[in-house]
Amino acid sequence: MRVRSLMIENPITVSDRTSVQEAIHVMEENGIRHLPVVDKGQKLVGWVTLGDMKQGLLPAVVTGVSLADLMIREPITVDADEDIESAARLIFEKKIGGLPVVNGNRKVIGVITVTDILGAFIKIMGLLSNGARIDVDIGEDPDGFEKVSHIIHENQGKVVSVGIAPETVDRRIYYFRLEADSIKSVVQALQKAGYDVMSSEY
Numbered sequence: 001m002r003v004r005s006l007m008i009e010n011p012i013t014v015s016d017r018t019s020v021q022e023a024i025h026v027m028e029e030n031g032i033r034h035l036p037v038v039d040k041g042q043k044l045v046g047w048v049t050l051g052d053m054k055q056g057l058l059p060a061v062v063t064g065v066s067l068a069d070l071m072i073r074e075p076i077t078v079d080a081d082e083d084i085e086s087a088a089r090l091i092f093e094k095k096i097g098g099l100p101v102v103n104g105n106r107k108v109i110g111v112i113t114v115t116d117i118l119g120a121f122i123k124i125m126g127l128l129s130n131g132a133r134i135d136v137d138i139g140e141d142p143d144g145f146e147k148v149s150h151i152i153h154e155n156q157g158k159v160v161s162v163g164i165a166p167e168t169v170d171r172r173i174y175y176f177r178l179e180a181d182s183i184k185s186v187v188q189a190l191q192k193a194g195y196d197v198m199s200s201e202y
Contacts, residue, residue, distance in 0.1 A: 003087050004080040006120055007101045007110030013038045016045060016068035020060035023067055024053045034098045036108045037071050043106045046071030049097065077102045080109060088117050125177060126160035132183045134176050135165075137196040145174060151193055152176065157186040173198065 013036045014023055023035060027050045037046035048071045059065040078087045078099045087099055091114050101110035122128060138144025152159060163175040178186065187197050 001084045001120065002080065003078055003082050003084055003101055003112055004110075006084060006116045007080065007112040008116070009110050011036060011100075011108065011111040013042065013108060014048070014067065015039070016066070016071065018067050020053055020056050020065070020067050020070065023048055024050065024057065027053070034111060034113065036100045036111065037067065038108055042108055044075070044077065044100055044102055044108050046073050047075035047100055048072070075100060077106075078112065079103070084117065084120065087112055091117065124161065125163065127177075129160055129177075129179075131160050131177050132180045134178065134183065134187060134190070135198040136174050136176065136190060137198055138172050138174060139196075140171070144172065147193075148174065148176075148190065148195060151189050151195075152178070152186050155185045155189045157183070 012026060012030055012032065014026065016037050016039075018026075018037075027033060027035060033050040035048050036044055037048060039045050046068070048067060052070055052072075053067075056065055056070040060070075076090055076094060076096070076099060078090065078101055080101050080103070090099060091097070098111055098113035100108055101112055103109055136148050138148055141147070149159075157176075158179040158181075160177040160179060162177070165173040165175070190197050
């Protein structure tokens with residue numbers, strides 16, 4: 001999945017001549033927390049957040065601090081054709097709420113936020129579907145995933161998504177999200193085959 005498929009296209013932008021008060025108003029009026037700062041050609045020159053603007057509001061009123069003084073210069077950016085994993089990694093590692101999306105000429109073409117990425121994750125994992133999850137410990141068996149998948153299929157289990165917990169020395173735990181109508185028979189079959197169904201929701 002590419003950043004292009006999730007980004008907010010044609011985002012609202014401001015110039016470095018925008019006042020701090022106006023930037024706050026724009027963000028609050030549009031329910032957003034980030035704004036790219038651009039020049040006349042829509043090329044990125046900075047990035048501002050609602051938190052930074054609110055912190056800078058009093059100094060702006062008292063001492064004339066401007067948006068240009070408060071903006072993040074040379075912010076981290078992402079290309080529209082990069083994998084969404086790259087954007088998610090940047091947001092996580094840098095502990096930021098979003099990224100401007102730019103083309104090769106540094107022109108702003110979108111914005112992607114942690115909320116956009118979380119929404120995609122929720123859809124991919126089927127968390128809003130009418131389903132149920134089972135957590136299966138396959139131990140150290142290198143073929144455990146294939147065996148468990150076969151048991152689920154044999155018992156008419158319909159897999160919505162699969163996840164895996166970080167590996168430990170002696171166990172591997174897979175999270176299977178299934179359509180809810182066949183979960184009980186699947187759990188029983190897995191337990192009969194000797195697998196530890198650590199938790200289940202049904």
